[in-house]
Amino acid sequence: MDFLFSFTPLIPLFPLLAFAVIVLFTYRYNRLSSDIAIGSIALSTVLAWAVLLATLLGGEHIQVEGWQLRVPWLPAGTTVLDLGFAVDGFTAAMLFMVPFVCLMIFIYSQGYMKLGQPDQDPRYARFFAYISLFAAGMLGLVVARDLVLLFVSWEIMGLCSYLLIGFWSFRKADDEHHIDEAQVIRARKAALKAFITTRIGDVLLFSGIALLYSYTGTVTLREIFRPETLETLQTISLLGMPAVTVIALLVFGGAVGKSAQFPLHVWLPDAMEGPTPVSALIHAATMVAAGVYLVARMLPLFIAGFEVADAPALHWVAIVGAITALLGATIGLAQDDIKRVLAYSTISQLGYMMMGLGLGSLVAGIFHLLTHAFFKALLFLGAGSVIHGVEHGHHVAAHADHVHTEHFNPNDMKAMGGLRHRMPYTFVAYLAGTLALVGIVPFAGFWSKDEILAEAFHLWRADGALNLPFWVWLAGTLGAFFTALYMGRQLGLVFWGEPRHTAARHAHESPSSMTIPLIVLALFALLFGFVNAPFLGSPLHHFMGGVHEASEVVHAEAVPFNFTVAAISTVLAVAGLLLGWLLYRNYRPGQVEPFQVVLGPVFTLLRNKYYIDELYQQVIIRPVVWLSNFCFNIDDRWIIDPFVDLVGAAGRVASDIVRVLDSVVVDRWFVEGTAQLFNAAGRGLRYSETGRVQNYLLVVAVTILLLLGLYLYF
Amino acid sequence: MAIPLSWWLTVAAALFAIGLYGVLSRRNAIGVLLGIELMLNAANINLVAFWRFITPQALTGQVFAIFVIGIAAAEAAAGLAIIISAYRRRRTVVVDELDTMRW
Numbered sequence: 001m002d003f004l005f006s007f008t009p010l011i012p013l014f015p016l017l018a019f020a021v022i023v024l025f026t027y028r029y030n031r032l033s034s035d036i037a038i039g040s041i042a043l044s045t046v047l048a049w050a051v052l053l054a055t056l057l058g059g060e061h062i063q064v065e066g067w068q069l070r071v072p073w074l075p076a077g078t079t080v081l082d083l084g085f086a087v088d089g090f091t092a093a094m095l096f097m098v099p100f101v102c103l104m105i106f107i108y109s110q111g112y113m114k115l116g117q118p119d120q121d122p123r124y125a126r127f128f129a130y131i132s133l134f135a136a137g138m139l140g141l142v143v144a145r146d147l148v149l150l151f152v153s154w155e156i157m158g159l160c161s162y163l164l165i166g167f168w169s170f171r172k173a174d175d176e177h178h179i180d181e182a183q184v185i186r187a188r189k190a191a192l193k194a195f196i197t198t199r200i201g202d203v204l205l206f207s208g209i210a211l212l213y214s215y216t217g218t219v220t221l222r223e224i225f226r227p228e229t230l231e232t233l234q235t236i237s238l239l240g241m242p243a244v245t246v247i248a249l250l251v252f253g254g255a256v257g258k259s260a261q262f263p264l265h266v267w268l269p270d271a272m273e274g275p276t277p278v279s280a281l282i283h284a285a286t287m288v289a290a291g292v293y294l295v296a297r298m299l300p301l302f303i304a305g306f307e308v309a310d311a312p313a314l315h316w317v318a319i320v321g322a323i324t325a326l327l328g329a330t331i332g333l334a335q336d337d338i339k340r341v342l343a344y345s346t347i348s349q350l351g352y353m354m355m356g357l358g359l360g361s362l363v364a365g366i367f368h369l370l371t372h373a374f375f376k377a378l379l380f381l382g383a384g385s386v387i388h389g390v391e392h393g394h395h396v397a398a399h400a401d402h403v404h405t406e407h408f409n410p411n412d413m414k415a416m417g418g419l420r421h422r423m424p425y426t427f428v429a430y431l432a433g434t435l436a437l438v439g440i441v442p443f444a445g446f447w448s449k450d451e452i453l454a455e456a457f458h459l460w461r462a463d464g465a466l467n468l469p470f471w472v473w474l475a476g477t478l479g480a481f482f483t484a485l486y487m488g489r490q491l492g493l494v495f496w497g498e499p500r501h502t503a504a505r506h507a508h509e510s511p512s513s514m515t516i517p518l519i520v521l522a523l524f525a526l527l528f529g530f531v532n533a534p535f536l537g538s539p540l541h542h543f544m545g546g547v548h549e550a551s552e553v554v555h556a557e558a559v560p561f562n563f564t565v566a567a568i569s570t571v572l573a574v575a576g577l578l579l580g581w582l583l584y585r586n587y588r589p590g591q592v593e594p595f596q597v598v599l600g601p602v603f604t605l606l607r608n609k610y611y612i613d614e615l616y617q618q619v620i621i622r623p624v625v626w627l628s629n630f631c632f633n634i635d636d637r638w639i640i641d642p643f644v645d646l647v648g649a650a651g652r653v654a655s656d657i658v659r660v661l662d663s664v665v666v667d668r669w670f671v672e673g674t675a676q677l678f679n680a681a682g683r684g685l686r687y688s689e690t691g692r693v694q695n696y697l698l699v700v701a702v703t704i705l706l707l708l709g710l711y712l713y714f
Numbered sequence: 715m716a717i718p719l720s721w722w723l724t725v726a727a728a729l730f731a732i733g734l735y736g737v738l739s740r741r742n743a744i745g746v747l748l749g750i751e752l753m754l755n756a757a758n759i760n761l762v763a764f765w766r767f768i769t770p771q772a773l774t775g776q777v778f779a780i781f782v783i784g785i786a787a788a789e790a791a792a793g794l795a796i797i798i799s800a801y802r803r804r805r806t807v808v809v810d811e812l813d814t815m816r817w
Contacts, residue, residue: 693746694737694738
C-alpha cells in the first residue's frame with residue numbers, strides 16, 4: 001500500500017489548481033467554478049484518506065518514522081533548500097480532518113453564497129477561488145517536510161485570510177441588500193487588522209526559522225529534531241538563553257499570531273466580518289489550526305528548551321494558553337453577535353490546545369484540535385444557517401410591509417429567538433455542536449477537553465505543590481464552566497423563547513446544500529471523540545503519539561482516564577449550560593441582561609473585551625500614528641520638503657540664467673546671425689545668375705581651363 | 715606607317731575646341747546642340763585612340779564609344795524635344811532670350 005504515499009504531493013495541488021483555473025479561466029461561470037472547487041477538494045479528501053489508510057496499514061514503522069519525498073528546490077551556496085513532502089501519524093491524523101471539513105464548508109458555501117438565486121453574491125466565483133487557495137495552503141502546511149514549504153503555506157493562508165475577511169469590502173449597495181457603507185469599512189479594517197496582527201507573529205516565526213537554519217544548516221524538520229542537533233542547540237547561548245529556547249519562543253510567537261492567542265488574539269473576533277463559511281474555514285480547519293499544528297510539530301524544540309534549566313519555553317505555551325482560554329471564555333459571555341460569541345469561543349478553545357501542548361502532551365493538544373475542528377465548523381456553519389434564515393425572514397417581512405428603511409443586523413442574537421421550531425435541522429445540528437463544545441459525554445469535546453485537563457491534573461498530583469499544571473488545570477476547569485455558560489446563553493437567546501423581531505418570526509430553514517453538511521458534521525461531533533476514548537485504549541495515542549520519538553525528548557504516554565477530573569468538568573459544564581439557558585430562554589427585548597444584573601461592572605468590562613482593543617489603540621496604534629505624523633512632518637513640513645523646495649528654487653534661478661544666455665547668445669547671435677549671413681550672401685550673389693546657358697557654360701569652361709592650368713603649372 | 719597617338723589627340727582637342735566655341739557662341743539653340751555633338755565626338759575619338767594605343771586587347775574603349783554615341787543620340791532627341799517645346803511657348807530658339815532661370 002506504500003504506493004499510496006506518492007499521492008501526497010497531489011493533496012495540496014488539487015485545490016491550488018482549482019484556484020488557478022477559476023481565476024484564469026472559469027471566473028465568468030459561477031456554477032462551473034464552484035463545482036471545480038468542490039471537485040478538487042473532494043479529490044484531495046479521497047487522496048488524503050487514501051494516505052491515511054496507507055499510514056494505518058503501514059504500522060508503527062510508517063506512523064513513527066514516516067514517509068518522505070525530497071524535492072531539491074533552491075540551491076543556495078553550498079546547500080540546497082528542500083521543498084519536500086512527508087507523512088507520519090500526526091500528518092495523517094490532520095489529513096483526516098482538514099480536507100474533509102473543507103469539503104463540508106465548500107458544499108455549504110454553495111448554498112450560503114446563494115448560487116442561482118437572484119441575489120447571488122456578485123463575486124461568487126472569486127470566493128471559491130480564494131477558499132480553494134486557502135485549503136491548498138493548509139494542506140501544504142500539513143504535508144510539508146521542510147520549513148520552506150511550511151512557511152510558504154503559512155503565508156498563503158495569511159494572504160487568503162486577508163482576502164476573505166475583507167471579501168465584502170467590495171460589496172455594492174443595491175436595493176435588495178441595501179448594504180451600508182459602515183459594513184464595507186468594517187470589513188476593510190478587519191482584513192487589515194488580521195493581516196497586520198498575524199504579520200507580527202509571522203516575522204517572529206521567520207526569524208526563528210532563519211536562526212534554526214543558521215545554526216543547523218537544514219530546514220528539514222526531522223533533521224532538526226535529531227538528538228544531536230537538539231543538543232547542539234541547547235549548548236549554544238543566545239541572549240543569555242540557550243538558542244533552542246529563543247527559537248522555540250520565536251516559533252511560538254508565530255503561532256500566537258496565527259492561532260489568535262493572547263495578546264495577539266484581537267484580529268480574530270473582527271474577522272467575523274467575512275462571510276460565515278470563511279469564519280468556519282478560518283476557525284476550524286485551517287488558519288488557527290496552523291498555529292497549533294506548528295507548535296505541535298516543533299514540540300521537540302520546546303521540550304529540549306525545557307530540559308535546560310531556567311529556559312522554560314514550554315511554560316510560556318501553557319501560560320499563554322491558560323490566559324487565552326479564560327480570557328476568550330469570559331469575553332464570550334457578554335457578546336451579542338452570534339458569530340462573535342463563537343469567535344471568542346474559538347480563541348478560548350485554542351487556548352486549551354496550547355495548554356495541552358504546553359504540558360508537553362502532543363496528543364492531547366492535537367486531539368482537541370481535531371475534535372474542535374469538527375464541532376466548531378459545525379457551530380459556525382450552523383450560525384451561518386441561522387443568519388441566512390433570519391436574513392431571509394427580514395426580506396420576507398420587509399416585502400410584506402413594503403418598508404425597507406429600518407437598519408437590521410442579522411447577526412444580533414437579541415433579535416432572534418424561538419428558532420428551534422422554524423429551523424429544526426439547524427437547531428439539532430447546533431445543539432450537537434454545543435454539547436460537543438461544552439464537553440458532555442459522549443460528544444467529541446468531552447474526550448478531548450478531558451484529556452487536557454487530566455494531563456494537567458496528573459502532572460499536578462505527581463508533583464503535589466501548587467505548580468503550573470495546577471493553575472493550568474484550574475484555568476481549564478473554570479474555562480469549561482464559562483464555555484458552558486455562554487453557550488447556554490446563546491442557545492437560550494437564539495433558539496428558545498419568542499421571536500424578538502419580525503425577521504426571526506419569518507425565518508425559515510436553509511437549503512439542503514447547507515443542512516446536509518451540518519448533519520454530517522454533527523455526526524462527527526457526536527462520534528469523533530471515540531478515536532481517542534480511553535476505554536478503547538486511546539487509539540490516537542498509538543497512531544500519532546510516537547512521531548517525536550526520534551528526538552528522544554518527547555515521550556508520549558496516554559494519561560489514564562481520571563474520573564475526578566471528568567466528573568468536576570462535567571458537573572460544571574452541565575451547571576453552566578443550564579444556568580445560561582434558564583436565565584436567557586425567556587429574555588425580552590430591552591430587558592437588562594441577567595448577567596449584567598449579577599456581574600455589574602464586570603459585565604461591562606467583558607462586553608468591552610477587557611478594553612484590550614482600546615489599550616492597543618492607546619499604547620501601540622496611537623504612538624505609531626504619532627510617529628508616522630512626526631515622520632510626515634519631518635518629511636513634508638520641516639526638513640525634507642523644504643530642502644526639496646530649495647533645490648527646486650535653485651534650479652529655477654539657474655534655468656533663468658541659462659534661458660537668457662540661450663536667447664541672447666545662442667538664438668540671436670548664432671542661429672539668427674547665421675541665417676542673416678546667408679541671406680545677405682544670397683542677395684549679393686543672385687546677380688551672378690543671368691539665366692543664360694551660355695554664360696554658365698563659359699564659366700564652366702574658363703574654370704576648367706584655370707584648374708587645368710593650375711594642375712599643369714604645379 | 716602608323717599615325718602616332720598625339721596626332722589623334724590633337725585632332726580630338728581641336729574638334730572639342732570647335733564644339734565648345736560653337737556651344738558658347740551660337741545664338742541658335744540647335745547650333746548649341748550641334749556643338750555639343752562635336753564635343754561628344756571629340757571625346758569618342760579620344761576613347762578609341764587610347765584604346766587602340768594602350769589597351770588593344772580589351773574592348774572597353776570601343777564599348778565606351780558606342781555608349782557615348784547611344785547617349786548622344788538620346789541627348790539629341792531630348793534636346794530637340796526641349797527646343798521644340800520652348801519654341802512653341804516662346805516662339806523663339808535664340809538662347810539669349812530663353813532666360814527664365816534668371817534671378
